[in-house]
Amino acid sequence: MKKITFFVLAFLSVQLWAQTSAGFAGIVFGLDRERVIEEIMKLGYDPLGSSDGADRVVIPVYMMDELPVQVDFLFNKNDHFYAFEVRTGRMEVDRLPKVFEALEYMSDKFADRYGKKIRTTELQEADIKPSVHNLYKQWTNHKTLNIYTAIIYKDGRYYTVGSVTSRKFAKEPSASKKAKKHDFSDMMPN
DSSP states (O other): OHHHHHHHHHHHHHHHHHHHTSSBTTBOTTOBHHHHHHHHHHTTOOOBOOSTTOSEEEEEEEEETTEEEEEEEEEOTTSBEEEEEEEOOOBOGGGHHHHHHHHHHHHHHHHHHHOSOEEEOOOOGGGOOBTSOEEEEEEOSOSSEEEEEEEEEETTEEEEEEEEEEHHHHSOOOHHHHHHHTOOGGGSOO
């Protein structure tokens, strides 16, 4: 009995640690929109875009140590927090070296948080394609998360983005499909 209790407690501890190690600033993946907004407000920020139907909630200015960024919390069809994106401000082409500096800085911060096992793509100005995520670093050691940093060129401006996505919640089936799956009313005789 003691062994079973030990294994159950160990399992629950591992689950709790795994849940709290993913997310942003203590806001874990899987929380609903209202809880995310509450947690953001507890951090001292006033979130934007929190109206019903929006797929994201935004912290317009968050200090990633020395780098001011915008943080977007993304929600799936079930209104569960499944990803966050950290982005710098948009800069003109003459400030492109600053974009690369921000990309390196953000990548270093992500490496401190998510580990050093990284696949790096060498990015040069000529390699940057418009309106796509031009990947720079991708973290390959996480089975439950997709993590990368990139540069985006859009509308004549460049910016850096870092993204962390929970695979579990990104692929979560919508609640209406779950409910429909168990609805046998159409099989009942009238």
